[in-house]
Amino acid sequence: MAAVSARSAGELGLELAGFVPYRLNRLAVGVSNHLSEIYRERFGLDIPEWRVMATVGSRHGCTAQHIAASTRMHKTRVSRAIAHLEQRELVERASSAADRREREVRLTKAGRRMYAELVPLVLERERELLACLTKEHLRGFVGALEALESFLGLPD
Amino acid sequence: MAAVSARSAGELGLELAGFVPYRLNRLAVGVSNHLSEIYRERFGLDIPEWRVMATVGSRHGCTAQHIAASTRMHKTRVSRAIAHLEQRELVERASSAADRREREVRLTKAGRRMYAELVPLVLERERELLACLTKEHLRGFVGALEALESFLGLPD
DNA sequence: CACAATTAGTTGCGCGCGCAACTGTTTCGG
């Protein structure tokens, strides 16, 4: 707070360490690395694969299109992540009868097993992380998240 | 806030859209893209180059080592960004007399000109962005940023 | 004072990314 207003008050130089966009990016990378210890080291998933697992697992089958829209990943990134997961037999694809352009992605039995093991661990990590915030900070943080998302036009 | 506590209360599925690490990452990408309209489209800089400009510009010459530590970018990424900027004659390098392993990086006259033009625009963008937050949200947000950085052991 | 360990910086390499182009399918306008 102090740094923000002090720096913005017409100073010439820019101190990157106090610059919000930069700090936000660094924090996001840090949180992501912290979290990826679970899904990377223990389950051998990278970020796109983890996101596909999380999205497919919370539904009963969905299309790559839907995964891309929901995670905001590029469709090629989704396509490749699904291909990897299919090779590992964690998901399977079936051409949709209604629209044969689409392919329904579903968790296999092994995929459901991993999902059931993975999700509680990941949620626990999130809980641990947010536990370092006071109630006021958490409220302000989540409120700010929503306001900034809305300002930037990031869809819900 | 509601989403966070509701979801963490023992639900089986994971809704990625309400998952803080994921939202944080998405927001950081969004902010970064918003900001990069300035330094990419108007000045032809990518993120590493912009960070090098910002770091070098706020000092009177510094080493690649210092830039890497300060921005937390990988040293190879810094090295390549400096090389690009040198080609465009925005920075210049001189071997340090004291320690001939080091090379002092400095803005050229053109680099200083760009820096002077660039920084106010970027700071204005930050100001616009944060203006969408209430005082309470901003305070909570910056406080949370600090707490999370500290929790993750991200150095100041 | 020699030689091992450390440090600054660069470079070869494999990989994952997004863009653009492509295939196959569905939809819509005339």
Add this chain to the structure above:
DNA sequence: CCGAAACAGTTGCGCGCGCAACTAATTGTG
């Protein structure tokens, strides 16, 4: 209906990334 446009998904390509290995200079230790 038929052809153009739209859409789901995949693939070829160039690029930037981090890792590991490298060069060159410095520091520390016996």
